[in-house]
Amino acid sequence: xxxxxxxxxxxxxxxxxxxxxxxxxxxxxxxxxxxxxxxxxxxxxxxxxxxxxxxxxxxxxxxxxxxxxxxxxxxxxxxxxxxxxxxxxxxxxxxxxxxxxxxxxxxxxxxxxxxxxxxxxxxxxxxxxxxxxxxxxxxxxxxxxxxxxxxxxxxxxxxxxxxxxxxxxxxxxxxxxxxxxxxxxxxxxxxxxxxxxxxxxxxxxxxxxxxxxxxxxxxxxxxxxxxxxxxxxxxxxxxxxxxxxxxxxxxxxxxxxxxxxxxxxxxxxxxxxxxxxxxxxxxxxxxxxxxxxxxxxxxxxxxxxxxxxxxxxxxxxxxxxxxxxxxxxxxxxxxxxxxxxxxxxxxxxxxxxxxxxxxxxxxxxxxxxxxxxxxxxxxxxxxxxx
Numbered sequence: 001x002x003x004x005x006x007x008x009x010x011x012x013x014x015x016x017x018x019x020x021x022x023x024x025x026x027x028x029x030x031x032x033x034x035x036x037x038x039x040x041x042x043x044x045x046x047x048x049x050x051x052x053x054x055x056x057x058x059x060x061x062x063x064x065x066x067x068x069x070x071x072x073x074x075x076x077x078x079x080x081x082x083x084x085x086x087x088x089x090x091x092x093x094x095x096x097x098x099x100x101x102x103x104x105x106x107x108x109x110x111x112x113x114x115x116x117x118x119x120x121x122x123x124x125x126x127x128x129x130x131x132x133x134x135x136x137x138x139x140x141x142x143x144x145x146x147x148x149x150x151x152x153x154x155x156x157x158x159x160x161x162x163x164x165x166x167x168x169x170x171x172x173x174x175x176x177x178x179x180x181x182x183x184x185x186x187x188x189x190x191x192x193x194x195x196x197x198x199x200x201x202x203x204x205x206x207x208x209x210x211x212x213x214x215x216x217x218x219x220x221x222x223x224x225x226x227x228x229x230x231x232x233x234x235x236x237x238x239x240x241x242x243x244x245x246x247x248x249x250x251x252x253x254x255x256x257x258x259x260x261x262x263x264x265x266x267x268x269x270x271x272x273x274x275x276x277x278x279x280x281x282x283x284x285x286x287x288x289x290x291x292x293x294x295x296x297x298x299x300x301x302x303x304x305x306x307x308x309x310x311x312x313x314x315x316x317x318x319x320x321x322x323x324x325x326x327x328x329x330x331x332x333x334x335x336x337x338x339x340x341x342x343x344x345x346x347x348x349x350x351x352x353x354x355x356x357x358x359x360x361x362x363x364x365x366x367x368x369x370x371x372x373x374x375x376x377x378x379x380x381x382x383x384x385x386x
Contacts (some may be wrong), residue, residue: 001069001070001071002070002071002093002094002358003070003071003073003088003091003092003093003094003115004061004065004070004071004072004073004092004093004094004095004096004354005073005075005085005088005089005092005094005095005096006058006059006061006072006073006074006075006095006096006097007074007075007076007078007085007095007096007097007098007101007102007103008053008054008055008057008058008059008074008075008076008098008101008122009053009054009055009076009098009100009101010054010055010076011054011055011056012051012054016051016054016056016057017050017051017056018051020049020050020340022049023049024048024049025048025049025340025341025344026341028341028345031146031149031150032150032207033146033203035146035366037147037345037348037349038144038147038345038346038348038349038351038352039348039352040348040351040352040355041352041355042064042351042355043063043064044060044347044348044351045058045060045061045062045063045064045351046059046060046344046347048344049340049341049344050340050343050344051340051343052343052344052347053098053100053122053338053343053347054076055074055075055076057343057347058072058074059096059122059346059347059350059351060347060351061096061347061350061351061354064351064354064355065354068358070358073088073092075088076101078097078101078102078103078104085103086109086112089109089112089113089116090112090113090114090115091114091115092113092115092116093115093116093117093118094116094117094118094119094120094354094357095113095116095118095119095120096120096121096122096350097119097120097121097122097128098121098122098123098338099121099123099124099125099128099334099337100123100315100333100334100335100337100338101315101316101334102128102315103128104128104314105119105128105129105130105133105134106130106133107130107132107133110130110133110134110137110139111133111137113137113139116137116139117138117139117140117357118139118140118141118142118353118357119134119139119140119141119142120141120142120143120350120353120354121141121142121143121144121369122143122144122346122347122349122350123143123144123147123148123337123338123342123346124143124144124145124146124147124148124149124152124337124346125143125258125286126141126143126369126379126383127258127259127260127286127383129141129369131369131370131375131379131383131385132385134370135370135373135374135375135385136373138372138373139370140357140363140368140370140371141368141369141370141371141379142353142357142363142367142368142369143367143369143378144345144346144349144350144353144367145203145366145367145378146203146366147342147345147346147349148336148337148338148339148342148345148346149203149204149207149337150207151336151337151338151339151341151342152204152284152336152337153204153207153208153211154211155284155310155332155335155336155337156204156208156254156256156282156284156336157208157211157212159282159284159308159309159330160191160196160212160252160254160280160282160308161191162308162330163252163280163282163305163306163307163308163328163330164188164189164190164191164194164252164280164306165188165189165190165191166184166185166186166187166188168330169183169184169187170184170188187305187328191212191215191217191252192215192216192217193216193217193218194217194218194251194252195217195218195220195249195250195251195252196209196212196217196218196219196220196250196251196252196253196254197219197220197221197222197240197246197247197249197250197252197253197254198220198221198222198253198254198255198256199221199222199243199246199247199253199254199255199256199257200222200223200254200255200256200257200258200285201221201222201223201227201256202223202256202382204256204284205221205223205254205256206227208254208256209221209235209237210235213235213236217252218236218238219235219236219237219238220237220238220239220240220246220249220250221237221238221239221240221246222239222240222241222242222243222245222246223239226239227239243266243271244271244274247271247274247275247276247279248274248275248276250275250276250279251276251278251279251280252279252280252281252282253275253279253280253281253282254282254283254284255267255281255282255283255284255285255289255290255309256284256285257285257289258285258286258382258383259285259286259288259289260383260384261384262384263289264288264289265288265289265290265291266289266290267281267283267289267290267291267294267295268290268291268294269291269294269297269298272294272297272298272303272304275303275304277302277303278302278303278304278305279303279304279305280304280305280306280307280308281295281298281304281306281307281308281309282307282308282309283307283308283309283311284309284310284311284336284337285311286311286313287309287311287312287313287315287317288313292313292321292322292323293322295307295323295326296322296323296326299326299327299328299329300326300327304328305328306328306329306330307323307326307328307329307330307331308329308330308331309323309330309331309332310331310332310333310334310335310336311334312331312334315334316333317333349367352364353367364377365377365378366378369382369383
């Protein structure tokens with residue numbers, strides 16, 4: 001019997017389950033690259049389109065786990081030495097967490113987790129796990145690669161338009177009963193003809209570029225590996241070797257790189273010095289890619305015309321976090337990859353990984369981050385052990 005410790009975000013304040021706006025979600029058979037969506041053998045313990053990512057949703061895992069004699073503990077209480085998470089961690093065999101409400105598996109916590117064999121991310125992004133410590137302790141790390149990539153890409157496009165067109169303040173004028181057209185349009189521009197660049201052109205970054213091509217923007221990217229010439233030609237992409245080179249050319253910059261020591265704080269005062277006055281910055285990757293206070297300074301000085309993102313550090317962000325109140329921001333709680341459509345995929349992927357792990361079957365290589373004491377699969381291409 002395995003003990004599975006699952007950390008999910010709290011239920012809606014209005015109660016669970018919510019009243020759903022729609023009866024169904026679209027059926028997706030495969031991802032844009034041809035990879036099939038999660039295919040667990042066991043029946044799903046949920047209805048696609050349900051709220052699965054909160055505590056009461058339990059990712060739909062309880063029917064499968066209890067039918068097979070395993071124990072499931074689900075909590076949102078993850079911070080502090082007296083948390084429910086820390087109480088159960090020492091005898092947990094499997095830990096499941098989400099990027100949106102991460103249970104930070106630090107080296108200290110991993111030292112205390114003597115029975116831990118698998119750290120599973122429900123979604124994409126395993127930087128809340130100390131990967132070096134996990135590898136040293138023989139813990140496997142896995143996530144549902146691609147499960148919510150398009151969800152995040154759509155969120156990026158929404159944020160680009162919201163910032164550049166000054167949508168959020170204009171909407172607030174309407175809500176407040178005003179008709180302040182001059183105020184609304186004084187910071188509103190067209191994206192047509194602007195230069196858009198993404199730092200990181202993996203699954204999400206490329207999906208954003210494909211979607212913005214139809215807006216007649218000039219498209220730029222920076223990545224460790226240059227795209228094939230036919231891809232660049234089809235999308236009209238311009239490659240840049242360094243972030244500094246890209247930001248000097250672009251009006252709108254998107255961050256889509258993993259977080260590791262060499263990328264932490266990469267957008268600081270020095271980086272902002274390379275950018276055009278009145279640039280926009282979008283960050284749905286990780287909050288610690290940006291120097292928190294440097295972002296505030298850039299907005300106050302006018303170097304940035306707007307900043308939008310749904311990633312913070314820590315998560316959840318404290319009430320006094322300056323990104324909540326800084327000017328010209330389009331911040332959301334970390335929700336871009338947790339739409340009801342995405343939840344159906346990453347919950348099914350979590351079930352598929354659990355089935356494989358508990359029945360000693362191989363986990364898809366594209367789901368693996370760490371295994372056998374080293375980076376493997378997607379982890380080898382996306383992370384560093386440092």
